[in-house]
Amino acid sequence: MKVSVFTPSHNTRYLGSAYESLREQSFSDWEWIVLLNRTAPKWQPPEQDPRVKVRRAPAGVKGVGAFKRAACELAGGEILVELDHDDRLARGCLAHVVDAFSDPQVVLAYSDFAQINPDGSPNYDRFDQSYGWEYSRGSIDGRDYDRCRSLAPSPHNLGYIWYAPNHVRAFRRDAYEQVGGYSAELEYLDDQDLMARLYQAGEFRQIKRCLYFQRVHADNTQRQQRINEAIQEETVDKYQETIEDLALAWCERNGLRCLRLRTPIWIGDEEHERYEDHVIEPGDPKLPAEDDSVGLIQGYDILQRIPARAEFFNEAYRVLAHAGLILTQTPSTDGRAAFQDPSAVAYYNENSFMYLTEQELRPAIPTLQARFQVSFLHTYFASEAHAERNIAYVQANLLAIKDGPRQGGPLLC
Numbered sequence: 001m002k003v004s005v006f007t008p009s010h011n012t013r014y015l016g017s018a019y020e021s022l023r024e025q026s027f028s029d030w031e032w033i034v035l036l037n038r039t040a041p042k043w044q045p046p047e048q049d050p051r052v053k054v055r056r057a058p059a060g061v062k063g064v065g066a067f068k069r070a071a072c073e074l075a076g077g078e079i080l081v082e083l084d085h086d087d088r089l090a091r092g093c094l095a096h097v098v099d100a101f102s103d104p105q106v107v108l109a110y111s112d113f114a115q116i117n118p119d120g121s122p123n124y125d126r127f128d129q130s131y132g133w134e135y136s137r138g139s140i141d142g143r144d145y146d147r148c149r150s151l152a153p154s155p156h157n158l159g160y161i162w163y164a165p166n167h168v169r170a171f172r173r174d175a176y177e178q179v180g181g182y183s184a185e186l187e188y189l190d191d192q193d194l195m196a197r198l199y200q201a202g203e204f205r206q207i208k209r210c211l212y213f214q215r216v217h218a219d220n221t222q223r224q225q226r227i228n229e230a231i232q233e234e235t236v237d238k239y240q241e242t243i244e245d246l247a248l249a250w251c252e253r254n255g256l257r258c259l260r261l262r263t264p265i266w267i268g269d270e271e272h273e274r275y276e277d278h279v280i281e282p283g284d285p286k287l288p289a290e291d292d293s294v295g296l297i298q299g300y301d302i303l304q305r306i307p308a309r310a311e312f313f314n315e316a317y318r319v320l321a322h323a324g325l326i327l328t329q330t331p332s333t334d335g336r337a338a339f340q341d342p343s344a345v346a347y348y349n350e351n352s353f354m355y356l357t358e359q360e361l362r363p364a365i366p367t368l369q370a371r372f373q374v375s376f377l378h379t380y381f382a383s384e385a386h387a388e389r390n391i392a393y394v395q396a397n398l399l400a401i402k403d404g405p406r407q408g409g410p411l412l413c
Helices: 015-023 064-073 093-100 155-159 173-178 190-199 225-254 309-319 350-357 384-388
Strands: 003-009 030-036 052-056 079-082 106-116 134-140 143-149 169-172 203-215 257-262 276-279 294-300 320-331 372-381 392-400
Touching: 003 015, 003 064, 003 093, 015 030, 030 064, 064 190, 079 093, 079 173, 093 106, 093 203, 106 190, 143 203, 155 190, 155 225, 155 320, 169 173, 169 190, 173 190, 190 225, 225 257, 225 294, 225 320, 225 372, 294 309, 309 320, 350 372, 350 392, 372 384
Parallel strands: 003 030, 003 079, 030 052, 106 203, 257 276, 257 294, 294 320
Antiparallel strands: 079 169, 106 143, 106 169, 134 143, 320 392, 372 392
16 A cells, blocks of 8 residues: 655755655655645755655645645555645654555544654643643653644544644545545635545544654744634634534444434424434423434424423433534524514523533533533524524534543533
């Protein structure tokens, strides 16, 4: 199984260090595609190595997504490995990556990582551990580093690329081509866009080893305020766009059911082929599923019609697997929608969900046994007409927290 490592670059400063990490790999059947942009200085490895192919990008290639796409088009391997131009691979990286792809169901593999300073020394800055990050200090390639443990490949964690998958990232070439590859139109979030499409094509494998060194320096893209702000905002937009499809794909691969709930008052639109439709009685919110057998519940325009709040969320929690999602959209008291609906018997806004997720507020619902974490929460107008009439909705996506891998974000319950 041949591996193609690809590295687009506009700055050759650290390419020698990247090459050194490749030369030290225990797995030797690799090629390295280095694609320089039009302004980057000339560069060659310090020694002749036929596995290294340095090319200059054509004039029409502009933007990060386009450069990565062009680099992958030059690759001939079955496995594509992304190596940023300022980073390094741990010595056993490629061997562990190849081993992960021995399972034919795996389309992408990723690992734990450590941070390094510009001079290659260990960097001990840490992400906020209240958001689920875990660190351990230990020897990697003969030196002590802070190993950051990547989070599991759940729909929620993947939906926000903040949590998973970080480097090293490797994917099957045929899966990459099947989903259309990197988008040449994207200046950033090219990775999140590609990961979302790959996740719908097959399984992601988390390699629980530190295989990548990520260099931290002043020129990192995420340290540029304007770009970072745009990245954070558009990451959330991409989450909203893809989370339901990610969850549906996860359910199908793991044999979990998907329920779409309606009430007798509001049956809704036509059937959805990927959901099982269920009409829920407001006074008896029982769900037709075994414990831990459901991965996704869609409940739009139902919460305001169910008076038994605790009983409903306890029941949803019972049937959901760990990291399963309940997606809700409900008329909000922040506008007129909640009160203008004559069928409403319960009322919600964003703060209402704090009583389901925050430990100090849970006693206000004494019979609540469910344990949820916020995946997404915001208030919106569905259309211009709704905005003109002040008809606001609250969207709350909640994660069932049981025994299983940590989900990224504050765990408040």
